[in-house]
Amino acid sequence: MSTLLAPLRPYAGRAVVVGVSGGADSVALLRALVQVRARPVVVHLDHALRPGSAEDAAWVQAFAAQLRVGHMGTRVDVAAVAARRGWNMEDAARRIRYEVLGRGARQHGAEAVLTAHTRRDQAETVLMELLRGEAALTGIPSVRGRVRRPWLDVSRSEIEGYLEALGQDWREDPTNADVTYTRAWLRAEVMPVLAARFPGIEAALARVAKLSQQDNQALNDLAAALTPHGPREQLPLAVLRRRVAQELRAASLPFHAGHIDQLAQAHRSGETRHVTLPGGQDITVTGGALHLGGHLFASPAFSWPDGWTLRKRQAGDRIRLPGGTRKLSDLLTDLKVPRQQRDQVPLLVSGQGVEWIGLEPNIWAVGAREAAGQKADPVDTAMGEALMLAHEAALAQEVPVGAVVLDPAGRVVGRGCNTSRVDGDMTRHAELAALRAAAAELGTPYLSGCTLVVTLEPCPMCLGAALEARVGRIVYGARNPRAGALGGVSDLLTSNWGHVPTVTGGVRAKEAARLLRASFQELRRRKSESADL
Numbered sequence: 001m002s003t004l005l006a007p008l009r010p011y012a013g014r015a016v017v018v019g020v021s022g023g024a025d026s027v028a029l030l031r032a033l034v035q036v037r038a039r040p041v042v043v044h045l046d047h048a049l050r051p052g053s054a055e056d057a058a059w060v061q062a063f064a065a066q067l068r069v070g071h072m073g074t075r076v077d078v079a080a081v082a083a084r085r086g087w088n089m090e091d092a093a094r095r096i097r098y099e100v101l102g103r104g105a106r107q108h109g110a111e112a113v114l115t116a117h118t119r120r121d122q123a124e125t126v127l128m129e130l131l132r133g134e135a136a137l138t139g140i141p142s143v144r145g146r147v148r149r150p151w152l153d154v155s156r157s158e159i160e161g162y163l164e165a166l167g168q169d170w171r172e173d174p175t176n177a178d179v180t181y182t183r184a185w186l187r188a189e190v191m192p193v194l195a196a197r198f199p200g201i202e203a204a205l206a207r208v209a210k211l212s213q214q215d216n217q218a219l220n221d222l223a224a225a226l227t228p229h230g231p232r233e234q235l236p237l238a239v240l241r242r243r244v245a246q247e248l249r250a251a252s253l254p255f256h257a258g259h260i261d262q263l264a265q266a267h268r269s270g271e272t273r274h275v276t277l278p279g280g281q282d283i284t285v286t287g288g289a290l291h292l293g294g295h296l297f298a299s300p301a302f303s304w305p306d307g308w309t310l311r312k313r314q315a316g317d318r319i320r321l322p323g324g325t326r327k328l329s330d331l332l333t334d335l336k337v338p339r340q341q342r343d344q345v346p347l348l349v350s351g352q353g354v355e356w357i358g359l360e361p362n363i364w365a366v367g368a369r370e371a372a373g374q375k376a377d378p379v380d381t382a383m384g385e386a387l388m389l390a391h392e393a394a395l396a397q398e399v400p401v402g403a404v405v406l407d408p409a410g411r412v413v414g415r416g417c418n419t420s421r422v423d424g425d426m427t428r429h430a431e432l433a434a435l436r437a438a439a440a441e442l443g444t445p446y447l448s449g450c451t452l453v454v455t456l457e458p459c460p461m462c463l464g465a466a467l468e469a470r471v472g473r474i475v476y477g478a479r480n481p482r483a484g485a486l487g488g489v490s491d492l493l494t495s496n497w498g499h500v501p502t503v504t505g506g507v508r509a510k511e512a513a514r515l516l517r518a519s520f521q522e523l524r525r526r527k528s529e530s531a532d533l
């Protein structure tokens with residue numbers, strides 16, 4: 001008996017709505033709630049699905065009156081609603097039931113809605129999830145919104161014993177014996193066979209649900225904490241699948257398990273994959289990120305010079321880039337723009353060829369930005385300066401890393417390069433030098449609204465310094481697989497540090513990586529020369 005009453009004691013003195021079907025479990029729950037001196041209000045839904053349902057409704061009303069507790073009865077033609085909305089019958093009954101229970105709670109000022117789901121219901125639900133091949137065997141949750149299920153650990157025999165001791169009767173729902181319903185079939189025909197060999201089957205399945213709920217929660221939390229900039233290729237599929245599902249849910253897009261598998265796999269392999277969701281929405285995974293249709297493209301937010309036209313691509317389009325003129329089709333392939341979407345990319349084109357490509361971030365032909373009267377992107381210019389600083393470090397036989405700090409107006413307020421070798425101090429990193437210089441220039445160590453631009457993904461020390469300084473944005477060039485703290489080795493921003501800068505990686509990454517490669521080659525050459533001496 002204490003297993004029945006103990007989970008209900010927290011409701012003593014409180015108004016709660018309790019869903020009572022008239023079956024043994026919910027009848028016992030109502031009696032037990034009265035016993036612990038809660039203030040229950042009975043809500044009953046007559047689903048109008050079988051001839052005797054009105055009698056059950058009347059029975060529940062009389063039962064509530066007998067116990068002198070509040071009662072709200074509602075009759076809904078569930079079959080008609082299901083037909084109208086295209087829901088299956090069980091789904092419709094469940095949705096309408098919780099809607100009615102929620103309404104009851106609002107009307108009676110109850111903070112909780114209690115249902116009498118038991119360990120038997122839990123075990124059957126886990127079995128159904130297993131048979132359907134669900135991703136997680138989490139069963140029925142004990143809490144969802146304001147709904148509470150305090151008896152998920154309680155067995156049927158405890159409930160029957162309790163009702164017997166009270167001399168309390170209940171109603172039997174004949175559909176519970178109709179084995180055309182999967183749950184009734186599991187209860188009547190499958191569970192007895194399993195229990196004959198495994199007497200503890202019900203408790204075992206309930207335990208699976210409890211552990212699985214904990215695992216699922218942990219994996220969902222990990223997925224939710226992923227930062228949008230972090231690399232995804234090395235993440236476990238279990239986390240990726242959940243992240244993809246979260247992103248689709250946040251965008252209110254319907255999906256099936258198969259879509260999640262495909263999209264998660266594509267994140268991992270880095271391949272480009274297109275999927276059409278049940279609602280007809282096309283989505284794409286490319287470069288390890290999920291793009292919900294149309295997301296990839298930008299319209300020109302400036303007035304363009306006379307002689308330029310806005311259009312989509314045509315055969316033979318070319319663009320002048322710093323490395324030489326390239327075919328547009330080759331460039332779009334390199335940029336991993338999905339083939340089906342290439343005809344939608346907005347272009348500004350002049351007699352000289354393509355001048356501007358409406359991808360995020362925008363791509364400009366050489367000289368086009370100036371011709372359109374657009375200021376150079378301060379971040380791009382700052383990265384150019386950081387690359388120069390890195391080059392100077394390389395000449396001084398340091399690891400070639402350069403950093404620049406921009407104030408909120410885009411003005412350079414701090415510069416630095418690596419000086420660890422000459423200073424004999426491994427903490428002399430470019431970022432620290434640039435942050436110090438910026439603090440001195442601005443007269444404050446707090447660099448909120450400033451941007452740290454650095455040629456190499458910061459190490460944990462430098463990321464820590466940027467967080468301490470409250471830097472608003474970090475832009476880096478090459479990824480740092482040996483010491484990167486933004487995903488190269490580990491993404492430290494997945495933890496909560498109180499302050500979260502926005503992060504953009506991969507800006508002029510090829511140039512930064514080239515510098516690093518050249519300097520390490522030079523270092524190796526010098527080492528082998530000195531070994532030869």
Ligand SMILES: Nc1ncnc2c1ncn2[C@@H]1O[C@H](COP(=O)(O)OP(=O)(O)OP(=O)(O)O)[C@@H](O)[C@H]1O
Pocket residue numbers: 018019020021022023024025026027043044045046047097114115116117121173176
């Ligand atoms: N018609 C209904 N009106 C109000 N609440 C209901 C109704 N049917 C079910 N519930 C609530 O949902 C819970 C789970 O529903 P389920 O269909 O498993 O129960 P049941 O077998 O009909 O009855 P019981 O659980 O009371 O023996 C019930 O314990 C009860 O709290």
